[in-house]
Amino acid sequence: MTIDTLPPSTPAKIHSVWTWQGFPICYQAQGEAGPAVVLIHGFGASSGHWRKNLPVLATTCRVFAIDLIGFGGSAKPTPGPLEPGQKIEYTFATWGQQIADFCREVVGGPAFLVGNSIGCIAAMQAAVDAPDVALGVALINCSLRLLHDRRRAEQPWLQQVGTPLLQRLLKIRWVGQTFFHQIARSETVRKILLQAYARPDAVTDELVNLLMTPALEDGAADVFLAFTGYSQGPLPEDLLAELACPVVILWGAQDPWEPIALGRRLADFPCVQRFIPLAGVGHCPQDEAPELVNPVLQDWIADQGKLER
Template sequence: MLTKSVLTTAKVPGNYWQWRDQPIYYLCAGKPNSANQPLLLIHGFGASTDHWRKNIAGLSKFFQVWAIDLLGFGRSGKPNWQYSGQLWQEQINDFITEVIGRSVVLAGNSLGGYTGLCVAAQYPTSAAGLILINSAGPFTESQTISQPPLWRKVISQSTKWLILQDLPSFLLFQWTRRRSTIRKTLQKVYLDQSAITDQLIEDIYRPSCDPGAAKVFASMFRTPSGQKVDLLLDQLNCPLLTLWGEADPWIKSQTRSAQFRKYYPQLTEYFLKAGHCPHDEVPEQVNTLIQEWVFSAVQRV
Protein backbone atom coordinates (compact mmCIF):
# COMPACT_ATOMS: atom_id res chain seq x y z
CA MET A 1 0.00 0.00 0.00
CA LEU A 2 1.45 3.38 -1.04
CA THR A 3 0.70 6.67 0.63
CA LYS A 4 1.08 10.31 -0.35
CA SER A 5 4.55 11.31 -1.50
CA VAL A 6 6.78 13.76 0.37
CA LEU A 7 9.80 15.79 -0.74
CA THR A 8 13.29 15.11 0.60
CA THR A 9 16.17 17.50 1.04
CA ALA A 10 17.69 15.88 -2.06
CA LYS A 11 14.72 17.16 -4.12
CA VAL A 12 13.78 13.63 -5.12
CA PRO A 13 10.12 12.76 -4.45
CA GLY A 14 9.78 10.13 -1.75
CA ASN A 15 6.95 7.77 -0.86
CA TYR A 16 5.80 5.53 1.95
CA TRP A 17 5.04 1.84 1.59
CA GLN A 18 3.11 0.04 4.32
CA TRP A 19 4.91 -3.09 5.46
CA ARG A 20 3.57 -5.12 8.39
CA ASP A 21 1.53 -2.07 9.37
CA GLN A 22 4.64 0.11 9.50
CA PRO A 23 5.50 3.05 7.18
CA ILE A 24 8.61 2.38 5.10
CA TYR A 25 10.17 5.34 3.34
CA TYR A 26 11.77 5.04 -0.08
CA LEU A 27 12.94 7.06 -3.07
CA CYS A 28 12.88 6.33 -6.78
CA ALA A 29 14.78 8.32 -9.40
CA GLY A 30 15.45 7.75 -13.08
CA LYS A 31 13.36 6.08 -15.75
CA PRO A 32 12.69 2.33 -15.88
CA ASN A 33 14.71 0.57 -18.55
CA SER A 34 13.94 -2.93 -19.70
CA ALA A 35 17.58 -3.40 -20.75
CA ASN A 36 19.13 -2.33 -17.44
CA GLN A 37 18.41 -3.77 -14.02
CA PRO A 38 17.33 -1.17 -11.45
CA LEU A 39 19.59 -0.43 -8.49
CA LEU A 40 18.41 -0.65 -4.88
CA LEU A 41 20.56 1.25 -2.36
CA ILE A 42 20.60 0.18 1.32
CA HIS A 43 22.13 2.47 3.94
CA GLY A 44 24.24 1.59 6.97
CA PHE A 45 23.59 1.80 10.71
CA GLY A 46 22.26 5.19 11.80
CA ALA A 47 22.01 6.47 8.22
CA SER A 48 19.14 6.72 5.74
CA THR A 49 18.30 7.34 2.09
CA ASP A 50 19.83 10.81 2.57
CA HIS A 51 23.27 9.21 2.70
CA TRP A 52 22.90 8.21 -0.97
CA ARG A 53 21.95 11.63 -2.39
CA LYS A 54 25.24 12.02 -4.28
CA ASN A 55 24.90 8.55 -5.76
CA ILE A 56 21.24 8.85 -6.70
CA ALA A 57 21.96 12.04 -8.62
CA GLY A 58 24.74 10.42 -10.63
CA LEU A 59 23.46 6.89 -11.12
CA SER A 60 19.90 7.83 -12.06
CA LYS A 61 21.28 9.14 -15.38
CA PHE A 62 21.90 5.52 -16.37
CA PHE A 63 19.58 3.40 -14.21
CA GLN A 64 16.33 3.52 -12.36
CA VAL A 65 17.57 3.95 -8.81
CA TRP A 66 15.67 3.04 -5.67
CA ALA A 67 16.76 3.75 -2.09
CA ILE A 68 15.01 2.62 1.08
CA ASP A 69 15.09 3.35 4.81
CA LEU A 70 15.38 0.15 6.81
CA LEU A 71 12.76 -0.29 9.52
CA GLY A 72 13.97 1.58 12.61
CA PHE A 73 16.00 4.14 10.65
CA GLY A 74 15.54 7.35 8.69
CA ARG A 75 11.94 8.24 7.95
CA SER A 76 10.67 4.67 8.31
CA GLY A 77 8.64 3.49 11.30
CA LYS A 78 10.40 2.77 14.57
CA PRO A 79 8.27 0.19 16.40
CA ASN A 80 9.44 -1.44 19.61
CA TRP A 81 10.40 -4.70 17.91
CA GLN A 82 13.33 -7.06 17.97
CA TYR A 83 15.58 -5.95 15.13
CA SER A 84 17.73 -8.41 13.22
CA GLY A 85 19.27 -9.16 9.86
CA GLN A 86 16.41 -11.58 9.26
CA LEU A 87 13.83 -8.81 9.72
CA TRP A 88 15.62 -6.41 7.37
CA GLN A 89 16.23 -9.00 4.67
CA GLU A 90 12.53 -9.87 4.70
CA GLN A 91 11.71 -6.16 4.42
CA ILE A 92 14.02 -5.70 1.44
CA ASN A 93 12.86 -8.83 -0.35
CA ASP A 94 9.20 -7.92 0.11
CA PHE A 95 9.93 -4.42 -1.19
CA ILE A 96 11.58 -5.83 -4.32
CA THR A 97 8.67 -8.19 -4.87
CA GLU A 98 5.76 -5.89 -4.05
CA VAL A 99 6.99 -2.45 -5.12
CA ILE A 100 9.80 -2.75 -7.68
CA GLY A 101 8.42 -5.90 -9.28
CA ARG A 102 11.65 -7.23 -10.83
CA SER A 103 15.10 -8.35 -9.78
CA VAL A 104 17.56 -5.60 -8.87
CA VAL A 105 21.23 -4.91 -8.36
CA LEU A 106 21.57 -4.48 -4.61
CA ALA A 107 24.11 -1.99 -3.24
CA GLY A 108 24.70 -1.61 0.47
CA ASN A 109 27.09 0.13 2.83
CA SER A 110 28.11 -1.45 6.17
CA LEU A 111 24.95 -2.91 7.75
CA GLY A 112 23.17 -2.30 4.44
CA GLY A 113 25.80 -4.40 2.70
CA TYR A 114 25.22 -7.31 5.05
CA THR A 115 21.47 -6.98 4.53
CA GLY A 116 21.95 -6.97 0.77
CA LEU A 117 24.15 -10.06 0.98
CA CYS A 118 21.47 -11.87 3.00
CA VAL A 119 18.85 -11.03 0.38
CA ALA A 120 21.03 -11.98 -2.59
CA ALA A 121 22.05 -15.28 -0.99
CA GLN A 122 18.66 -16.38 0.32
CA TYR A 123 16.34 -14.86 -2.31
CA PRO A 124 18.33 -15.36 -5.53
CA THR A 125 15.46 -14.40 -7.83
CA SER A 126 15.43 -10.92 -6.25
CA ALA A 127 19.09 -10.13 -6.98
CA ALA A 128 20.69 -9.76 -10.39
CA GLY A 129 23.89 -8.48 -8.81
CA LEU A 130 25.36 -7.35 -5.50
CA ILE A 131 27.58 -4.39 -4.58
CA LEU A 132 29.11 -4.30 -1.10
CA ILE A 133 30.67 -1.07 0.17
CA ASN A 134 32.71 -1.63 3.35
CA SER A 135 30.21 -4.31 4.21
CA ALA A 136 29.64 -5.50 7.77
CA GLY A 137 29.00 -9.02 9.04
CA PRO A 138 31.06 -11.70 10.81
CA PHE A 139 32.93 -14.60 9.24
CA THR A 140 32.92 -17.97 10.98
CA GLU A 141 36.70 -18.06 11.21
CA SER A 142 36.77 -14.63 12.86
CA GLN A 143 34.95 -16.09 15.84
CA THR A 144 37.60 -18.72 16.50
CA ILE A 145 40.92 -17.04 15.68
CA SER A 146 41.57 -15.93 19.25
CA GLN A 147 39.83 -15.96 22.58
CA PRO A 148 40.05 -12.97 24.94
CA PRO A 149 41.35 -13.46 28.48
CA LEU A 150 38.82 -14.40 31.13
CA TRP A 151 39.00 -10.99 32.80
CA ARG A 152 38.16 -9.30 29.51
CA LYS A 153 35.21 -11.65 29.03
CA VAL A 154 33.88 -10.76 32.47
CA ILE A 155 34.19 -7.03 31.83
CA SER A 156 32.59 -7.40 28.42
CA GLN A 157 29.67 -9.37 29.80
CA SER A 158 29.21 -6.88 32.65
CA THR A 159 29.24 -3.95 30.24
CA LYS A 160 26.74 -5.66 27.96
CA TRP A 161 24.45 -6.43 30.90
CA LEU A 162 24.60 -2.77 31.98
CA ILE A 163 23.79 -1.47 28.52
CA LEU A 164 20.84 -3.82 28.27
CA GLN A 165 19.20 -2.06 31.22
CA ASP A 166 16.68 0.61 30.29
CA LEU A 167 18.19 3.66 31.99
CA PRO A 168 21.85 3.15 30.98
CA SER A 169 20.73 2.38 27.44
CA PHE A 170 18.62 5.55 27.30
CA LEU A 171 21.45 7.69 28.66
CA LEU A 172 23.89 6.20 26.15
CA PHE A 173 21.40 6.93 23.37
CA GLN A 174 21.08 10.56 24.49
CA TRP A 175 24.85 10.96 24.42
CA THR A 176 25.28 9.17 21.07
CA ARG A 177 22.62 11.23 19.32
CA ARG A 178 24.16 14.61 20.17
CA ARG A 179 25.30 16.54 17.12
CA SER A 180 28.77 16.97 18.65
CA THR A 181 29.08 13.20 19.18
CA ILE A 182 27.88 12.49 15.64
CA ARG A 183 30.50 14.90 14.29
CA LYS A 184 33.32 13.32 16.33
CA THR A 185 32.30 9.83 15.21
CA LEU A 186 32.25 10.87 11.56
CA GLN A 187 35.65 12.53 11.93
CA LYS A 188 37.05 9.16 12.98
CA VAL A 189 35.61 7.20 10.04
CA TYR A 190 35.79 9.76 7.18
CA LEU A 191 39.16 10.29 5.51
CA ASP A 192 37.96 13.44 3.74
CA GLN A 193 36.92 15.74 6.57
CA SER A 194 35.36 18.23 4.14
CA ALA A 195 32.65 15.64 3.43
CA ILE A 196 31.41 16.01 7.02
CA THR A 197 28.91 18.78 6.45
CA ASP A 198 26.28 20.26 8.72
CA GLN A 199 23.67 18.70 6.46
CA LEU A 200 25.17 15.23 6.91
CA ILE A 201 25.12 15.62 10.68
CA GLU A 202 21.54 16.86 10.58
CA ASP A 203 20.51 13.93 8.37
CA ILE A 204 21.80 11.53 11.04
CA TYR A 205 20.50 13.54 14.01
CA ARG A 206 16.96 14.15 12.73
CA PRO A 207 15.68 10.52 12.85
CA SER A 208 16.93 10.20 16.44
CA CYS A 209 14.20 12.64 17.47
CA ASP A 210 11.42 10.36 16.23
CA PRO A 211 9.20 8.54 18.72
CA GLY A 212 10.58 5.08 19.32
CA ALA A 213 14.16 5.91 18.28
CA ALA A 214 15.54 5.23 21.77
CA LYS A 215 13.88 1.79 21.87
CA VAL A 216 15.33 0.95 18.45
CA PHE A 217 18.78 1.88 19.74
CA ALA A 218 18.32 -0.32 22.81
CA SER A 219 17.13 -3.22 20.66
CA MET A 220 20.37 -3.17 18.65
CA PHE A 221 22.24 -4.54 21.67
CA ARG A 222 19.93 -7.56 21.64
CA THR A 223 20.15 -8.17 17.90
CA PRO A 224 21.12 -11.77 17.02
CA SER A 225 24.40 -12.00 15.09
CA GLY A 226 22.76 -13.61 12.07
CA GLN A 227 24.26 -15.90 9.47
CA LYS A 228 28.02 -15.76 8.90
CA VAL A 229 29.25 -14.06 5.76
CA ASP A 230 31.14 -17.11 4.50
CA LEU A 231 27.98 -19.23 4.69
CA LEU A 232 26.05 -16.58 2.79
CA LEU A 233 28.76 -16.34 0.12
CA ASP A 234 28.54 -20.09 -0.31
CA GLN A 235 24.87 -19.63 -1.29
CA LEU A 236 25.50 -16.64 -3.58
CA ASN A 237 25.26 -17.12 -7.33
CA CYS A 238 25.17 -13.60 -8.79
CA PRO A 239 27.96 -11.17 -9.80
CA LEU A 240 29.61 -9.47 -6.83
CA LEU A 241 31.44 -6.13 -6.65
CA THR A 242 33.21 -5.13 -3.43
CA LEU A 243 34.37 -1.56 -2.84
CA TRP A 244 36.69 -0.85 0.09
CA GLY A 245 37.47 2.48 1.71
CA GLU A 246 41.00 1.51 2.72
CA ALA A 247 41.21 4.09 5.54
CA ASP A 248 38.21 2.64 7.40
CA PRO A 249 39.18 2.23 11.09
CA TRP A 250 36.19 -0.02 11.77
CA ILE A 251 36.80 -2.53 8.99
CA LYS A 252 40.27 -3.80 8.10
CA SER A 253 39.79 -3.70 4.36
CA GLN A 254 42.76 -5.89 3.40
CA THR A 255 41.77 -8.61 5.86
CA ARG A 256 38.12 -8.46 4.84
CA SER A 257 39.08 -8.48 1.17
CA ALA A 258 41.11 -11.66 1.61
CA GLN A 259 38.20 -13.32 3.40
CA PHE A 260 35.74 -12.38 0.65
CA ARG A 261 38.11 -13.57 -2.08
CA LYS A 262 38.64 -16.85 -0.24
CA TYR A 263 34.94 -17.68 -0.30
CA TYR A 264 33.94 -15.91 -3.53
CA PRO A 265 37.05 -15.70 -5.75
CA GLN A 266 35.11 -14.61 -8.85
CA LEU A 267 34.26 -11.21 -7.33
CA THR A 268 35.48 -7.84 -8.64
CA GLU A 269 36.98 -5.41 -6.11
CA TYR A 270 38.49 -1.94 -5.84
CA PHE A 271 40.25 -0.08 -3.03
CA LEU A 272 39.51 3.61 -2.65
CA LYS A 273 41.16 6.41 -0.71
CA ALA A 274 38.27 6.87 1.69
CA GLY A 275 36.99 5.77 5.07
CA HIS A 276 33.92 3.79 6.06
CA CYS A 277 31.57 5.53 3.60
CA PRO A 278 33.34 5.88 0.23
CA HIS A 279 30.03 6.37 -1.56
CA ASP A 280 29.68 9.68 0.30
CA GLU A 281 33.37 10.68 0.34
CA VAL A 282 34.29 9.86 -3.27
CA PRO A 283 30.87 9.53 -4.95
CA GLU A 284 32.11 10.20 -8.48
CA GLN A 285 34.54 7.30 -8.28
CA VAL A 286 31.97 4.99 -6.73
CA ASN A 287 29.30 5.94 -9.26
CA THR A 288 31.66 5.32 -12.18
CA LEU A 289 32.78 1.95 -10.83
CA ILE A 290 29.18 0.87 -10.25
CA GLN A 291 28.06 2.02 -13.70
CA GLU A 292 30.91 0.28 -15.52
CA TRP A 293 30.61 -2.92 -13.49
CA VAL A 294 26.84 -3.24 -13.95
CA PHE A 295 27.15 -2.77 -17.70
CA SER A 296 30.02 -5.26 -18.00
CA ALA A 297 29.27 -7.90 -15.35
CA VAL A 298 25.51 -7.85 -14.78
CA GLN A 299 23.92 -6.93 -18.10
CA ARG A 300 25.83 -9.65 -19.94
CA VAL A 301 24.73 -12.42 -17.55
Protein backbone atom coordinates (compact mmCIF):
# COMPACT_ATOMS: atom_id res chain seq x y z
CA MET A 1 0.00 0.00 0.00
CA THR A 2 1.38 3.36 -1.00
CA ILE A 3 0.61 7.05 -0.69
CA ASP A 4 0.71 9.25 -3.78
CA THR A 5 -0.32 12.82 -4.47
CA LEU A 6 -2.87 14.04 -6.96
CA PRO A 7 -1.82 16.09 -9.99
CA PRO A 8 -0.32 19.55 -9.33
CA SER A 9 -3.69 21.23 -9.96
CA THR A 10 -4.77 20.03 -6.50
CA PRO A 11 -2.85 21.26 -3.44
CA ALA A 12 -0.71 18.26 -2.46
CA LYS A 13 -0.75 19.06 1.24
CA ILE A 14 -4.57 18.96 1.35
CA HIS A 15 -5.74 16.42 -1.26
CA SER A 16 -3.98 13.09 -1.50
CA VAL A 17 -4.43 9.52 -2.70
CA TRP A 18 -3.61 6.39 -0.71
CA THR A 19 -3.45 2.99 -2.36
CA TRP A 20 -5.38 0.34 -0.41
CA GLN A 21 -6.02 -3.24 -1.56
CA GLY A 22 -4.83 -2.13 -5.00
CA PHE A 23 -7.41 0.69 -5.20
CA PRO A 24 -6.87 4.48 -5.08
CA ILE A 25 -8.47 6.05 -2.02
CA CYS A 26 -8.87 9.83 -1.85
CA TYR A 27 -8.61 11.84 1.34
CA GLN A 28 -8.02 15.35 2.61
CA ALA A 29 -5.75 16.38 5.45
CA GLN A 30 -5.26 19.63 7.37
CA GLY A 31 -3.62 20.57 10.65
CA GLU A 32 -0.04 20.24 11.85
CA ALA A 33 -0.37 19.38 15.54
CA GLY A 34 -2.67 17.90 18.14
CA PRO A 35 -4.62 14.65 18.31
CA ALA A 36 -5.60 12.94 15.07
CA VAL A 37 -9.21 13.04 13.87
CA VAL A 38 -10.65 11.02 10.98
CA LEU A 39 -13.93 12.23 9.45
CA ILE A 40 -16.13 9.60 7.77
CA HIS A 41 -18.98 10.62 5.47
CA GLY A 42 -22.39 9.06 4.94
CA PHE A 43 -24.00 7.20 2.04
CA GLY A 44 -23.55 8.91 -1.33
CA ALA A 45 -21.35 11.63 0.17
CA SER A 46 -17.57 12.16 0.31
CA SER A 47 -14.81 13.91 2.22
CA GLY A 48 -16.11 17.17 0.77
CA HIS A 49 -19.13 16.92 3.06
CA TRP A 50 -16.72 17.93 5.86
CA ARG A 51 -15.46 21.06 4.08
CA LYS A 52 -16.99 23.29 6.79
CA ASN A 53 -15.40 21.28 9.59
CA LEU A 54 -11.88 20.46 8.38
CA PRO A 55 -10.34 23.95 8.66
CA VAL A 56 -11.92 24.65 12.05
CA LEU A 57 -10.94 21.35 13.64
CA ALA A 58 -7.46 21.70 12.10
CA THR A 59 -6.74 24.68 14.35
CA THR A 60 -6.27 22.25 17.25
CA CYS A 61 -6.00 18.80 15.62
CA ARG A 62 -4.50 16.87 12.73
CA VAL A 63 -7.63 16.21 10.70
CA PHE A 64 -8.23 13.71 7.91
CA ALA A 65 -11.40 13.26 5.85
CA ILE A 66 -11.52 10.03 3.86
CA ASP A 67 -13.59 8.91 0.87
CA LEU A 68 -14.80 5.41 1.66
CA ILE A 69 -14.20 2.98 -1.19
CA GLY A 70 -17.10 3.26 -3.61
CA PHE A 71 -17.70 6.95 -2.89
CA GLY A 72 -16.30 10.38 -3.68
CA GLY A 73 -13.01 10.33 -5.55
CA SER A 74 -12.10 6.83 -4.35
CA ALA A 75 -12.23 3.77 -6.60
CA LYS A 76 -15.61 2.24 -7.37
CA PRO A 77 -14.69 -1.35 -8.20
CA THR A 78 -17.13 -4.08 -9.22
CA PRO A 79 -18.95 -5.55 -6.19
CA GLY A 80 -17.85 -9.06 -5.27
CA PRO A 81 -15.49 -11.10 -3.12
CA LEU A 82 -12.19 -9.27 -2.69
CA GLU A 83 -9.83 -9.34 -5.64
CA PRO A 84 -7.26 -6.59 -4.99
CA GLY A 85 -7.44 -3.97 -7.71
CA GLN A 86 -10.52 -5.63 -9.25
CA LYS A 87 -13.45 -6.31 -6.90
CA ILE A 88 -14.54 -5.60 -3.34
CA GLU A 89 -17.57 -6.21 -1.12
CA TYR A 90 -19.41 -3.09 0.01
CA THR A 91 -19.96 -3.98 3.66
CA PHE A 92 -19.21 -2.37 7.00
CA ALA A 93 -16.51 -4.98 7.56
CA THR A 94 -14.77 -3.68 4.42
CA TRP A 95 -15.12 -0.02 5.37
CA GLY A 96 -14.09 -0.73 8.95
CA GLN A 97 -10.91 -2.39 7.70
CA GLN A 98 -10.26 0.52 5.34
CA ILE A 99 -10.53 3.01 8.21
CA ALA A 100 -8.32 0.94 10.52
CA ASP A 101 -5.63 0.56 7.84
CA PHE A 102 -5.87 4.28 7.05
CA CYS A 103 -5.20 5.13 10.70
CA ARG A 104 -2.17 2.85 10.81
CA GLU A 105 -0.66 3.71 7.43
CA VAL A 106 -1.60 7.34 6.76
CA VAL A 107 -2.49 8.88 10.11
CA GLY A 108 0.31 6.97 11.78
CA GLY A 109 -1.56 5.97 14.92
CA PRO A 110 -4.89 6.08 16.75
CA ALA A 111 -7.44 8.81 16.05
CA PHE A 112 -10.80 10.13 17.08
CA LEU A 113 -13.26 8.71 14.54
CA VAL A 114 -16.14 11.02 13.61
CA GLY A 115 -18.95 9.72 11.41
CA ASN A 116 -22.21 10.89 9.91
CA SER A 117 -25.08 8.51 9.05
CA ILE A 118 -23.64 5.20 7.77
CA GLY A 119 -20.20 6.67 8.42
CA CYS A 120 -21.01 6.20 12.12
CA ILE A 121 -21.48 2.45 11.61
CA ALA A 122 -18.22 2.25 9.65
CA ALA A 123 -16.40 4.18 12.39
CA MET A 124 -17.75 1.91 15.12
CA GLN A 125 -16.93 -1.19 13.07
CA ALA A 126 -13.32 -0.01 12.80
CA ALA A 127 -13.17 0.70 16.55
CA VAL A 128 -14.61 -2.73 17.43
CA ASP A 129 -12.43 -4.69 15.01
CA ALA A 130 -9.26 -2.69 15.71
CA PRO A 131 -9.50 -1.06 19.17
CA ASP A 132 -5.93 0.19 18.87
CA VAL A 133 -6.90 2.76 16.21
CA ALA A 134 -9.74 4.49 18.08
CA LEU A 135 -9.22 7.14 20.77
CA GLY A 136 -12.97 7.77 20.76
CA VAL A 137 -15.96 7.82 18.41
CA ALA A 138 -18.32 10.72 17.66
CA LEU A 139 -21.62 9.79 16.04
CA ILE A 140 -23.56 12.44 14.12
CA ASN A 141 -27.09 11.28 13.27
CA CYS A 142 -26.06 7.65 13.28
CA SER A 143 -27.81 5.41 10.78
CA LEU A 144 -30.32 3.28 12.67
CA ARG A 145 -30.38 0.82 9.75
CA LEU A 146 -34.19 0.73 9.74
CA LEU A 147 -34.20 -1.42 6.56
CA HIS A 148 -32.06 -4.11 8.18
CA ASP A 149 -33.48 -7.66 8.08
CA ARG A 150 -33.60 -7.72 11.88
CA ARG A 151 -35.64 -4.49 11.94
CA ARG A 152 -38.28 -5.71 9.52
CA ALA A 153 -40.79 -6.83 12.14
CA GLU A 154 -40.77 -3.32 13.63
CA GLN A 155 -41.81 -1.68 10.34
CA PRO A 156 -45.32 -1.06 8.97
CA TRP A 157 -46.76 -4.04 7.09
CA LEU A 158 -46.41 -2.41 3.68
CA GLN A 159 -42.74 -1.70 4.28
CA GLN A 160 -42.13 -5.23 5.61
CA VAL A 161 -43.37 -6.63 2.31
CA GLY A 162 -42.33 -3.86 -0.07
CA THR A 163 -38.67 -3.40 0.91
CA PRO A 164 -37.43 -6.92 0.09
CA LEU A 165 -39.47 -6.90 -3.13
CA LEU A 166 -37.88 -3.63 -4.23
CA GLN A 167 -34.42 -4.93 -3.32
CA ARG A 168 -34.94 -8.03 -5.45
CA LEU A 169 -36.27 -5.94 -8.32
CA LEU A 170 -33.24 -3.63 -8.24
CA LYS A 171 -30.93 -6.64 -8.53
CA ILE A 172 -32.16 -7.00 -12.12
CA ARG A 173 -29.34 -5.06 -13.73
CA TRP A 174 -31.25 -2.99 -16.28
CA VAL A 175 -33.94 -2.12 -13.71
CA GLY A 176 -31.36 -1.12 -11.12
CA GLN A 177 -29.33 0.93 -13.57
CA THR A 178 -32.44 2.75 -14.79
CA PHE A 179 -33.54 3.47 -11.22
CA PHE A 180 -30.11 4.85 -10.29
CA HIS A 181 -29.91 7.14 -13.31
CA GLN A 182 -33.34 8.55 -12.47
CA ILE A 183 -32.07 9.44 -9.00
CA ALA A 184 -28.63 10.68 -10.06
CA ARG A 185 -29.94 13.99 -11.43
CA SER A 186 -29.31 17.41 -9.99
CA GLU A 187 -32.98 18.22 -9.51
CA THR A 188 -33.63 14.89 -7.75
CA VAL A 189 -30.59 15.25 -5.52
CA ARG A 190 -31.69 18.75 -4.57
CA LYS A 191 -35.17 17.52 -3.62
CA ILE A 192 -33.70 14.73 -1.47
CA LEU A 193 -31.40 17.21 0.27
CA LEU A 194 -34.29 19.58 0.96
CA GLN A 195 -36.02 16.68 2.72
CA ALA A 196 -32.93 15.78 4.75
CA TYR A 197 -31.89 19.34 5.68
CA ALA A 198 -34.06 21.46 7.97
CA ARG A 199 -32.35 24.64 6.73
CA PRO A 200 -33.11 25.08 3.00
CA ASP A 201 -30.41 27.74 2.60
CA ALA A 202 -27.78 25.07 3.34
CA VAL A 203 -28.76 23.20 0.15
CA THR A 204 -26.52 25.07 -2.25
CA ASP A 205 -25.36 24.44 -5.81
CA GLU A 206 -21.95 23.61 -4.35
CA LEU A 207 -23.47 20.85 -2.22
CA VAL A 208 -25.50 19.40 -5.10
CA ASN A 209 -22.42 19.35 -7.35
CA LEU A 210 -20.38 17.78 -4.56
CA LEU A 211 -22.77 14.82 -4.48
CA MET A 212 -23.47 14.68 -8.19
CA THR A 213 -19.91 14.56 -9.54
CA PRO A 214 -18.99 11.11 -8.11
CA ALA A 215 -22.42 9.75 -9.06
CA LEU A 216 -21.60 10.25 -12.74
CA GLU A 217 -18.45 8.12 -12.57
CA ASP A 218 -18.21 4.55 -13.87
CA GLY A 219 -19.17 2.05 -11.20
CA ALA A 220 -21.25 4.46 -9.10
CA ALA A 221 -24.52 2.76 -10.02
CA ASP A 222 -23.19 -0.67 -9.04
CA VAL A 223 -22.03 0.67 -5.66
CA PHE A 224 -25.44 2.24 -5.03
CA LEU A 225 -27.28 -0.95 -5.92
CA ALA A 226 -24.94 -3.15 -3.91
CA PHE A 227 -25.56 -1.09 -0.78
CA THR A 228 -29.33 -0.76 -1.23
CA GLY A 229 -29.48 -4.56 -1.24
CA TYR A 230 -27.33 -4.85 1.90
CA SER A 231 -29.74 -5.51 4.77
CA GLN A 232 -27.33 -7.51 6.88
CA GLY A 233 -24.24 -6.62 8.91
CA PRO A 234 -24.24 -4.83 12.27
CA LEU A 235 -26.87 -2.65 13.88
CA PRO A 236 -25.59 0.35 15.86
CA GLU A 237 -26.53 -1.25 19.16
CA ASP A 238 -24.49 -4.36 18.29
CA LEU A 239 -21.37 -2.23 17.95
CA LEU A 240 -22.04 0.09 20.89
CA ALA A 241 -22.27 -2.97 23.14
CA GLU A 242 -18.70 -3.90 22.16
CA LEU A 243 -16.98 -0.51 22.04
CA ALA A 244 -14.16 0.00 24.52
CA CYS A 245 -13.59 3.71 23.78
CA PRO A 246 -15.65 6.80 24.76
CA VAL A 247 -18.54 7.89 22.54
CA VAL A 248 -20.39 11.16 22.06
CA ILE A 249 -23.63 11.35 20.04
CA LEU A 250 -24.92 14.46 18.25
CA TRP A 251 -28.37 14.38 16.65
CA GLY A 252 -30.19 16.84 14.42
CA ALA A 253 -33.64 16.87 15.98
CA GLN A 254 -35.44 17.43 12.66
CA ASP A 255 -33.92 14.39 10.93
CA PRO A 256 -36.71 12.79 8.85
CA TRP A 257 -34.74 9.58 8.21
CA GLU A 258 -33.23 8.75 11.60
CA PRO A 259 -35.79 9.80 14.24
CA ILE A 260 -34.22 11.35 17.31
CA ALA A 261 -36.66 9.49 19.57
CA LEU A 262 -35.10 6.22 18.41
CA GLY A 263 -31.61 7.70 18.43
CA ARG A 264 -31.89 8.59 22.12
CA ARG A 265 -31.97 4.88 22.96
CA LEU A 266 -28.34 4.62 21.89
CA ALA A 267 -27.39 6.85 24.83
CA ASP A 268 -28.15 4.00 27.23
CA PHE A 269 -24.91 2.17 26.42
CA PRO A 270 -22.13 2.56 29.01
CA CYS A 271 -19.59 3.84 26.45
CA VAL A 272 -21.78 6.86 25.58
CA GLN A 273 -20.71 9.92 27.56
CA ARG A 274 -23.21 12.43 26.16
CA PHE A 275 -26.20 12.63 23.81
CA ILE A 276 -26.54 16.14 22.36
CA PRO A 277 -29.73 17.10 20.47
CA LEU A 278 -29.38 19.86 17.89
CA ALA A 279 -32.62 21.79 17.51
CA GLY A 280 -33.77 22.86 14.05
CA VAL A 281 -31.21 20.69 12.23
CA GLY A 282 -31.66 17.67 9.96
CA HIS A 283 -29.69 14.61 8.93
CA CYS A 284 -26.28 16.19 8.23
CA PRO A 285 -25.61 18.70 11.04
CA GLN A 286 -21.89 18.93 10.28
CA ASP A 287 -22.76 20.57 6.95
CA GLU A 288 -26.05 22.20 7.84
CA ALA A 289 -24.98 23.74 11.16
CA PRO A 290 -21.18 23.58 11.50
CA GLU A 291 -21.31 26.42 14.02
CA LEU A 292 -23.09 24.00 16.37
CA VAL A 293 -21.10 20.87 15.61
CA ASN A 294 -17.51 22.12 15.47
CA PRO A 295 -17.36 23.51 19.05
CA VAL A 296 -18.91 20.32 20.45
CA LEU A 297 -16.32 18.16 18.70
CA GLN A 298 -13.44 20.43 19.73
CA ASP A 299 -14.53 20.47 23.37
CA TRP A 300 -15.15 16.73 23.48
CA ILE A 301 -11.75 15.90 21.97
CA ALA A 302 -10.04 18.32 24.40
CA ASP A 303 -11.90 16.73 27.32
CA GLN A 304 -10.68 13.26 26.37
CA GLY A 305 -7.12 14.55 26.44
CA LYS A 306 -7.65 15.91 29.97
CA LEU A 307 -9.10 12.59 31.14
CA GLU A 308 -6.01 10.74 29.92
CA ARG A 309 -3.66 12.88 32.03
